[in-house]
Structure formats: C-alpha cells, structure tokens
Amino acid sequence: MMAVLTVRNVPEEVHRALRMRAAEHGRSTEAEVRAILAQAVSPESRLLMGDALMNIGRRFHLSDEDVESMSQAHDQKPAEPMGFE
Template sequence: MAQIIIRQLPDEVHRALKAQARDHGRSAEAEARAILAESLGRSERPGAGDMLANIWSGADLTGIDIERDRTPHRPLDLE
C-alpha cells in the first residue's frame, strides 16, 4: 500500500482531524484514510441502482394495481 506525508498541515486542521477521529473511535491516521477514501472513492458516474431509480423518479404510480404473474417457471435445461 502507498504511504503519504502531508507537510505544513495547519494546526487547526490537525486538531479538527484528531477530534473527529476521537469522536469516531479511531486514530487520526485511520480517520484521514476514511476521509480520503470517502471523498475520492466515489465515481463521478452514477451506479446501476441510481440509474434505475432515475428512470422512475418522475413517474406517478399511485393508484396503479399491478397483478403478479404467477405462471410457473420452466426449469433451465443445461444439456
């Protein structure tokens, strides 16, 4: 794994990092890793779940009665 050294970190930022780490029950180093992972780990591209949710986001589905298809499925034939 890579290592990083941050020079000239303002004292108030270091104090805030240590306080937040204490609140989360972890070391300042672990807190810094969590902050970096959370802020940089997200992709700019939406995931599949977000895209599916967006498809139906404007649909008004109130009062719609959908009947479940109870037709038995056909077993998969792998031969």
C-alpha cells in the same frame, strides 16, 4: 503493498480538528485521515444497472406489459460468433 503518503505543513487548527474528529469516531488520527480520503475519492452515488433501466422505462412510459411483450418478441436463440474465414 500499501502506498505511504506524507502531508506536510498541516495547520495546527486542522490537525487539532482531525484529532477531535478521530476521537469522535473512535479511531486514530491516521485512520481518520484514511477514511476522509477514501470518502473524498469515492463516487457520490453509484448508478446501479437496475436503477438505470428503471429510469429509462419511466422516461418512455413503459408498462410491465410492454416489457413482457418485448422480451417475448426478440429472438431467444443465442447469437452466433462472427467467422473470419
């Protein structure tokens, strides 16, 4: 189910600008308002895990050889779950 939102007392010049913007994008005023609201609450930029790891590597000046040696050095065996007996 979708929520319904009513906005009252929208100034005429804002409503006119919304109609014009909607027409430019080829959609209804209501669809334009939904698009504006969705964009307004979305994060400006998502940090992806790969980008975060790459930035950490750069900050610590890690080379590909450093990463390879670290991956070979750690224990390859899966961790055992804790027992509570």
